[in-house]
Amino acid sequence: MSLKVNDLVTEFATRRGVVEALHGISFEVGENEVVGIVGESGSGKSTVVRSVIRLLVPPGRVASGTVEFAGRPLLELRESELRAIRGKDIGFIAQNPFSALNPVLRLEKQFANIAKAHGVKADDGARRRAVDLLAATGVSDPERVIRGYAHELSGGMAQRVVIAMALYLNPRLVIADEPTTALDLTVQRQVLDTLRRLTVESGRSMLIVTHDLGVVNAYCQRVLVMYKGSIVEQGRVAEVFTAPQHPYTASLLSSASPPIEPAEAEVVPSQPLEVATWPSSK
Numbered sequence: 001m002s003l004k005v006n007d008l009v010t011e012f013a014t015r016r017g018v019v020e021a022l023h024g025i026s027f028e029v030g031e032n033e034v035v036g037i038v039g040e041s042g043s044g045k046s047t048v049v050r051s052v053i054r055l056l057v058p059p060g061r062v063a064s065g066t067v068e069f070a071g072r073p074l075l076e077l078r079e080s081e082l083r084a085i086r087g088k089d090i091g092f093i094a095q096n097p098f099s100a101l102n103p104v105l106r107l108e109k110q111f112a113n114i115a116k117a118h119g120v121k122a123d124d125g126a127r128r129r130a131v132d133l134l135a136a137t138g139v140s141d142p143e144r145v146i147r148g149y150a151h152e153l154s155g156g157m158a159q160r161v162v163i164a165m166a167l168y169l170n171p172r173l174v175i176a177d178e179p180t181t182a183l184d185l186t187v188q189r190q191v192l193d194t195l196r197r198l199t200v201e202s203g204r205s206m207l208i209v210t211h212d213l214g215v216v217n218a219y220c221q222r223v224l225v226m227y228k229g230s231i232v233e234q235g236r237v238a239e240v241f242t243a244p245q246h247p248y249t250a251s252l253l254s255s256a257s258p259p260i261e262p263a264e265a266e267v268v269p270s271q272p273l274e275v276a277t278w279p280s281s282k
């Protein structure tokens, strides 16, 4: 199931009038593909992903363009149709994990609500899968954590919980906005490896926003480079990183620390994860 974004224009109404934040964005995420979005702060990365899954809040709005997911026009669907897709077919990991967690519900209840909202029975098997996913993303003592509340979590733990929630229903596409920024460097890789195992290596695709070119180099097949609301360059990572066509990409690469050794990210087969799958899942 691929994602096709065509000529997306997003604007924000501000006191000084309407400001165009995205100036015609076009890209695709193919099946079984990991695509990275890079670019400096304020270049529009979050606005792209929020526009695509219609989580943009006022004063932002998509002014024009189309978004097609598995052949369906996401921007034209009714809110109820979209809700059925979000969570089930497209998992979203927000930049701020606490914004995605309900402060007054135990985490186990939040997992159960996700299941119920999509017609999955929140039985023992469903709970087992939530606990397994928490363990897979590196949450220690997941049985205790799942009985607790969001405010008891550190930023890093909250991010892992949100990742587990996004993957809970086995979505075909995961959209992740800086999914590991709250984690320290040593565990970033571990969480990214888990994300990759649970998505691409099981035939899923992923769109991942990051400011870390090393992450793109290691995990993505293709990259979109954003600058001031436009994609100034896109292509296969090995090509873009070896011979950048746009001066902004070149400057990003030259300031990368540690330096980038261009390499095509491969989908490496790894050990199967000990995660309970849905009885109904293929």
Ligand SMILES: Nc1ncnc2c1ncn2[C@@H]1O[C@H](COP(=O)(O)OP(=O)(O)OP(=O)(O)O)[C@@H](O)[C@H]1O
Pocket (backbone or CB within 6 Å): 012, 013, 014, 019, 021, 039, 040, 041, 042, 043, 044, 045, 046, 047, 048, 058, 059, 060, 095, 211
């Ligand atoms: N609520 C808002 N009101 C007005 N303009 C906004 C608003 N949110 C975003 N923008 C505009 O959209 C641009 C892109 O913001 P966005 O959050 O998408 O950037 P980003 O690339 O995700 O940055 P970061 O790396 O810091 O997360 C901003 O530079 C700003 O001009």
Ligand SMILES: [Mg+2]
Pocket (backbone or CB within 6 Å): 045, 046, 047, 095, 177
């Ligand atoms: Mg952002």
